[in-house]
Structures are given as C-alpha cells and as structure tokens.
Amino acid sequence: MSDTTVKMRDIAKDLLDKGTVDYIIGWEKGRFSNQSPPAFITSAAHVGRLIWDEYCLAGTAKYLLDDKFPTGKIGIFARGCDARAINRLIQDGQINRENIYIVGICCSGMKDPATGNTAEKCQYCTHPNPIVNDILLGDPVPETNKPERFKAIEELERLSPDEKYEYWSKQFEKCIRCYACRNVCPACNCRECFVDQYRVGWQGKQNNEDENRLFGLTRVYHIADRCIECGECARACPMGLPLMELNRKLIKDINKLFGPYEASMDTETTPPLAKYNLEDIEEFM
Numbered sequence: 484m485s486d487t488t489v490k491m492r493d494i495a496k497d498l499l500d501k502g503t504v505d506y507i508i509g510w511e512k513g514r515f516s517n518q519s520p521p522a523f524i525t526s527a528a529h530v531g532r533l534i535w536d537e538y539c540l541a542g543t544a545k546y547l548l549d550d551k552f553p554t555g556k557i558g559i560f561a562r563g564c565d566a567r568a569i570n571r572l573i574q575d576g577q578i579n580r581e582n583i584y585i586v587g588i589c590c591s592g593m594k595d596p597a598t599g600n601t602a603e604k605c606q607y608c609t610h611p612n613p614i615v616n617d618i619l620l621g622d623p624v625p626e627t628n629k630p631e632r633f634k635a636i637e638e639l640e641r642l643s644p645d646e647k648y649e650y651w652s653k654q655f656e657k658c659i660r661c662y663a664c665r666n667v668c669p670a671c672n673c674r675e676c677f678v679d680q681y682r683v684g685w686q687g688k689q690n691n692e693d694e695n696r697l698f699g700l701t702r703v704y705h706i707a708d709r710c711i712e713c714g715e716c717a718r719a720c721p722m723g724l725p726l727m728e729l730n731r732k733l734i735k736d737i738n739k740l741f742g743p744y745e746a747s748m749d750t751e752t753t754p755p756l757a758k759y760n761l762e763d764i765e766e767f768m
C-alpha cells in the first residue's frame with residue numbers, strides 16, 4: 484500500500500470522525516487490478532476502501548453536482564485536473580467553495596488501463612498540482628507548458644476545408660450519442676442540457692452524422708473558454724473520437740485572439756468570451 488493511500492485514509496477518517504465532512508469522494512480498487520473508479524465514503528469505518536494508485540483515472544469533481552444542496556461539507560480528493568474542475572464549478576455558480584473540503588494530491592500521472600502506458604490525458608497535463616486545496620498530500624510535481632499538445636491541431640489546420648470536413652465527418656459518423664463526454668465534463672454543467680430537450684427545434688434525437696456533428700460542435704462551442712483540458716471527455720468516449728482536438732483548436736484560437744488564457748486557474752478571472760472590449764477583433768461581423 485502506498486504512503487499516499489495510508490495518508491488518504493488517515494485524513495478521511497479524521498474528517499469523518501470529527502464531522503468536518505458528511506462524506507468524501509476519492510477512489511477505490513475496482514473489479515480488475517487496472518481499475519480504480521471513484522468511491523464515496525460515508526463512514527470512518529469504510530475509509531479502508533480508499534486507494535491511490537496509477538489507475539485513479541476518473542475525475543472526482545463532477546460528482547459534486549450530484550448533491551446540489553449538501554447539508555454539510557463534502558470532502559473530495561483532488562489532483563491538478565480535479566482542482567481546476569472544482570474552480571470551474573464554483574465559477575459557474577454550481578457549487579459553493581464553503582461546502583467543499585479539498586484534500587489536494589500532487590499527481591505524477593496515471594496509466595491507461597488498456598495499454599499500461601501513461602494515459603493520454605496525463606501526457607499533456609500542464610498543472611498536476613492542485614491549485615486550490617485545504618490540505619495538500621505529496622510534494623509538488625514540476626509543471627511544464629507542454630506546447631506539443633497543439634501539434635495535432637497544427638497538422639489539422641494545414642488540411643483544406645474539404646479534407647477537414649471529411650476528417651470530422653468520419654469522426655462524427657462513429658459517435659453513438661451516449662453523452663459520456665458531456666456527463667464527465669466539468670464544464671458541461673448545465674442542469675438541463677440542450678440535447679435532453681424534447682420540444683421541436685432543439686437537437687434531433689437521430690443518431691446520424693449530421694445530428695452527431697451538431698451535438699459535438701454545439702457542445703465544444705458551449706465550453707469554448709471554460710474547458711480546463713482535463714481530457715475526461717476523450718477518456719470517456721467509447722468510440723475513440725479525438726475530442727481534445729476540437730477543444731484544443733478553440734483553446735489555441737482563443738489564446739491567439741484574446742491573449743494567453745487558461746480556464747479556471749482561479750474563480751475570479753472572467754473568461755475571455757464572457758466579456759467585451761472595444762478592441763476585440765470583429766472580423767466575423
């Protein structure tokens with residue numbers, strides 16, 4: 484058992500014993516050795532389920548939305564990506580910081596259960612240390628800007644419009660509209676999503692390339708300046724759509740048009756698309 488697992492259990496026990504939190508969200512060992520799914524610990528007697536290993540892939544923050552009106556505080560283990568996701572939810576008015584107790588964990592990256600190699604979402608992680616926390620576990624991991632994460636976008640940008648259309652049509656053909664990408668996304672936090680509307684004029688329910696494309700593009704534009712690059716959407720997609728290519732294209736364009744910006748590094752900075760300047764580029768008007 485790792486030192487971090489021992490410390491996690493000790494901290495969780497203390498928080499639950501003292502009543503600091505009602506329950507705590509972390510990870511536990513799954514059915515297979517290469518699975519460590521999220522766990523919800525409601526009693527100090529169960530802290531032995533908590534684990535920290537190289538397969539704690541899933542984000543924890545989105546689960547905070549399942550409890551909109553907590554009676555007390557919710558404890559949550561948060562890595563760099565989870566901490567930014569928590570900031571995202573706070574900034575979008577979905578949760579209150581005072582209702583959350585954050586146990587930050589400095590993260591060296593997780594493994595892909597299918598290959599045993601570093602998970603794709605961790606290969607391009609720029610902030611592995613939790614930027615917001617009430618208590619921190621582990622020593623901070625060096626951070627790098629990872630400009631190589633935009634390499635695939637630059638290659639796509641070199642394609643002609645027809646080639647781009649063909650490329651993305653093939654991708655959206657594969658989509659089965661399971662909405663796993665939306666469900667895991669901390670920026671997709673509307674209580675009622677446009678795809679769940681049944682009235683005429685909203686998103687069609689057919690599973691075809693056109694409707695799938697409309698879903699994928701509407702979603703990516705909706706989270707354009709709010710995506711925290713956690714990579715959860717691409718990780719969760721059962722059909723292997725390269726969703727981070729869409730997200731990073733918009734991130735790259737926003738950086739170019741409005742200056743360097745990283746979503747949810749704090750809860751105060753207004754995202755670039757949520758404010759208006761007379762100097763804004765308006766070439767599309």
Ligand code: SF4
Nearest residue numbers: 668710711713714716
């Ligand atoms: S779009 Fe994907 S990478 Fe961006 S915040 Fe949502 S899940 Fe994370």
Ligand code: SF4
Nearest residue numbers: 658659661662664720
């Ligand atoms: S997770 Fe993948 S298959 Fe499911 S709706 Fe999203 S893009 Fe489509």
